[in-house]
Amino acid sequence: MTAHTSPTSSPATPRVALVTGGTGGIGRVVVDRLVADGFTVAVHYAGNKEKAEAFVADLTARGATAISVGGDVADENDMQAAFDAVESAFGGIDVVVNTAGIMILSPISELNLDDLDRMHRVNIRGTFVVSQQAARRLRNGGALINVSTSVTRTQLPTYGAYVASKAAVQSITLILARELRGRDITVNTVAPGPVATPLFLDGKDEATVANFAKATPLERLGRPEDVAESVAFLAGPARWVNGQVLYTNGGLA
Template sequence: MSSTPRVAVVTGGSRGIGRAVTRRLAADGYDVAIVYTADHHEAVASVKEIEAVGGTGRAYQADIADAPVIERVFESVEERFGGIDVVINAAGIMPLAPVSALDLDILDRLLRTNVRGTFVIAQQAARRVRAGGAIVAFSTTVTRTHLPTYGAYAATKGAVEALVPILAKELAGNDITVNAVAPGPTATELFFEGKSQEVVDRIVGAHPRGRLGTPEDVAEVVATLAGPARWINGQTVFVNGGLA
């Protein structure tokens, strides 16, 4: 096996599930480039976590839907690390409202980040990931559980699920896998935002495992898709502890 570390790009790598993915990949021996939107302090802290386990990390501030900026980020990663093996797109937003009440400006934001952003990242990944590599996008278990107020968010993730198997077929012969993970309720800042303790308790009570997922639960599956799981391709893997 090569002694050169594999290189991963993780969007949303400064917080929540993305940060757990960053820690896990670093522990598995990857060098990791983090793409973050705004919180420089958390991005720096995530890079320090990579370095603490012996990896090399770097943080890039960018809007994932801004194609020219993202192209420059990927070019910079290739120049700094010598290539890219894995791309994980964990960045996303999740404003909630009933379909009848949703402000269409919010819908436009959702589409820009969750659909256009996913496509922009997938496009750069498809052009640059080396043979033996992997691309992992993020969907949601709500595409199965169909919870009220999640209509717009789930619709954007349905687009992600449609994109993944098509890109997997387009990359046939390149030895690159393309998959998505679809987490269930996971204990992150994004999940807790706007939810009362009563709502959280109700969600936990309805779960067959009696708890929320953790970012580490999801990161374990992402790391498997990023590395050893070469026979899983074009799939959406539901990571929800049996919720759906």
């Protein structure tokens, strides 16, 4: 896939992407995919600076242009500083991929409300803060890609609070796409099905994982690369896909 250029960039200038949660299971593979498509990348981390810097060193050794930026996605000052750092290093931002998020599962009747607040702070406020910065900073021809979940449609027990936060992500995305009329900026959400990442596999026994794998017509769990493929599509050639939720789930309901 060829990296596309924005109207503010020359054909020889790589597009610049900021990936929040860029050292995580999906985020890291998204970064790899965007680099393969010719992007310059900023790898965001929340707390593990050493991990992010090691990843950037690996990317640089492979010939990529990359930096790491830190901060709490739900803190507007942190995110303003992160966007500032990317613009200072590369002159602007063309794509923001917001993979940062947490998942805490519990029946609604038993959920610790502190966990509810923590999850919603990262998933809802964090998405809002990052989306707000993206709306202010993305160059014309840019793209914002948020991440939700296919469980907004499958309504699995114990996912109530998590799905509530991700339904908010979808709503923020769909409205922002309309608010950016005239900017030539696309705003979409990727909603993965079950993907074999530590976030998904944590706390699940083999039988549970096998049942999730059989639930799709393709009879397997998704891979981070499957999600990265959808992100790359929305970040590059998909200029007529806007204000949509792309269910990347192997045919799950």
